[in-house]
Amino acid sequence: MTTTAEPTTEPVTTRRPVLTVTDLTVVYETEQPFTAVRSASLQLHRGEILGLAGESGCGKTTLAYAVNRLHQPPARIASGSVVFHDREAGDIDLLGLKDEALRTFRWSQLSMVFQGAMNSLNPVRTIGYQLDDTLKAHVPPMTRAQRKERSAEVLTRVGVDPVRLRSYPHELSGGMRQRTMIAMAMLLQPQIMIMDEPTTALDVVVQREILREILRLRDELDFAVLFITHDLPLLLEIADRIAVMYRGEIVELETAQRLHAAAQHPYTRKLLGSFPSLTGERSDFVRSGRADEGFSA
């Protein structure tokens, strides 16, 4: 059936792109070389939440690390390109960037919330110290008072009371630690945030709260998010578009609505089919804040 009523333009994809990944291939040079990411292409637009879904082991984390060039041997980028479209400086080839420039670029323009990040805070330093340290390293002209003010502000934004600046990580709940990591990633107001399973380890209620927070912040601050998870139903609720990865390849890239309505790839259909609740209307409860009216699984 051809639908003429459907809008031909998508609000998000008509915005300017902020990141373009083209034909990216990443190989683990182990005894038996293994291609974990195969010719992956995607584009992230300003203010967009792009979901990257797929089962465990399909290459999501490998892709995220390579984009940011945080991959370590034996991982090697075999081919492809990653271009950041800077608001002021124009196009920047991330794979060609020198180490020093790359370090400056990370955090300030593209920050990452790692998988299991809530356990990666330094246990012997207070939250305040860790935020302060990042600001000191990246924004030397800031005074101590300005750094403190900024640290308190980002914590407040993610729903953590600034009195927690004096707390050590072990004094915070898992949810608060994860919020703190998101605050850390937002600290320098990057244009892109890559979040790798940012809420997977948390209970459902806290997960919903944090996701609502991310959506609200995105609306306020207009950064783009590459949101990685194995949880496709979650992405249907929060993402503008969704890329589905299967065995190292991006097999589908669609708006959340279209993916829900008419997934093309058999693997996507299988993923969708395995969640009975998705046969109903697409739930918008995260966007609307009605967390108590979620899927009845």
Ligand SMILES: Nc1ncnc2c1ncn2[C@@H]1O[C@H](COP(=O)(O)OP(=O)(O)O)[C@@H](O)[C@H]1O
């Ligand atoms: N250091 C490594 N050496 C060799 N293979 C790896 C390494 N890290 C990950 N892999 C392989 O790459 C594939 C993709 O892993 P990963 O990117 O972590 O997947 P995902 O994040 O989707 O769960 C997996 O099959 C994994 O076994």
Ligand SMILES: [Mg+2]
């Ligand atoms: Mg992973």
